[in-house]
Amino acid sequence: MKFGFIGFGEVSYTLSKILLSKGFEVLTSTEGRSSKTKELANALDITVLDNFEEVANNSDILISANTPQSALAIALKYGSLTNGIFLDFNNISPNTAKQIGNYLGDEHFIDSAIMGKVKSEELNIFFSGKRAQELADVIERVRTKPPHNDNVKINIKVVSEEIGDVSKLKTLRSSYTKGVSALLIETFETAQKLGLSEDLWQILSLTENRDFETSAKSRISSSYNSSKRKYEELIEVLEFLDDVDERRKTKIMALATKEKFEKLKNREK
């Protein structure tokens, strides 16, 4: 079974390493790509083809791991060339997932996401779509077959047959975690004004979970560093929430989170 990658950044590199270790064949192309991409691709025992059309033509599973902005164009252009299944790992919105599904047909598209860190000992992948269970079964069969090494455990969860369900879950998760970031930022802004932030870290570390301070500080700094992107993602989150239920009371916290990131973004300028 051949896995093709459109785009070859960190995520593709890590996934390829895992797929190779499980005995799968991996294809990509470095056509028009940066020297860093070429380096990553050449560092592994993968097949580098002349262009992405060939990658699409020759793959059983075609994976796009690029940016949310380029996701739709790549899906339409290359997804339609493959006879296999197209997977998108770009954090696309439920609407974009639906569009891709409508264009490629549900024989050729699975809504998918990696949850948690890509570089870890367990890779948690969520699928939804008509052929989700079939693909999960194939990967499961290979995963459990010797002699391929088992340095990374692949857990696949099939959510449903509906394209869009995995994207909805990603969106809900994103809405929640960005809300927590906004809360952290606001609370510690006030604590800092009062000269009490060190004490507040100590108190919350006692009453929240063990890793609270580390994870909260990393959330705060990533929110400051990418407030513009997060603000844009929140606009998409709210569009999605509007589709589910228009009433304000179903998105009070999400609206506030967006407003908070708008303020953060404008401060950066």
Add this chain to the structure above:
Amino acid sequence: MKFGFIGFGEVSYTLSKILLSKGFEVLTSTEGRSSKTKELANALDITVLDNFEEVANNSDILISANTPQSALAIALKYGSLTNGIFLDFNNISPNTAKQIGNYLGDEHFIDSAIMGKVKSEELNIFFSGKRAQELADVIERVRTKPPHNDNVKINIKVVSEEIGDVSKLKTLRSSYTKGVSALLIETFETAQKLGLSEDLWQILSLTENRDFETSAKSRISSSYNSSKRKYEELIEVLEFLDDVDERRKTKIMALATKEKFEKLKNREK
């Protein structure tokens, strides 16, 4: 050193047990109290006096662990009778702490809070006020003296000499944790509508901390069960935030949290 309790509910009972195990003397009264209170008081080897005036007169440290509503009246009535130090464990607002401090004087009042569970192996107590360090030192000396048993570790943190600082920290903590509850409720309301809540629990458990699902579910149910009280606490939180900085952008998330709990509260009717 004698510790007196005004009111003898679960918190007073647990604290008394710990204080007795460290060799301190404990006083209270069951005057006008429920039979449950009498049972709790009689279950321990403490001195039960005829009334709370006597408790106040005879205590070196006088502790009020009642309700936020009764805290101010108790502090003014009994706090002024003691020659020792009055401690309030009622989750009072920074404003109430200031009022008590002004009335009793900073020789007789320490702003204090227990953070985390009272029933645990470590008791984390925060003090602020002029005599906070002195009291912490006294307790520390006893704590480390044999032969008293050490089933509970008492950690005391002196935040500052300012009455109000510990109450401010409690208020900031409360603002943050109620915000997280509001976010959880809103996110899972939508997930439920989409039939995706089980999958969302699974995903957030992968990417949040280990105890996420247990602690989040307990937050959600306690928010539903006491939405009215939490809504009232949020009004106090916002009064406090207004005192710190009037601008809307410093309390976007807190305002949304209050609005969310207002909706929850009204649904209960």
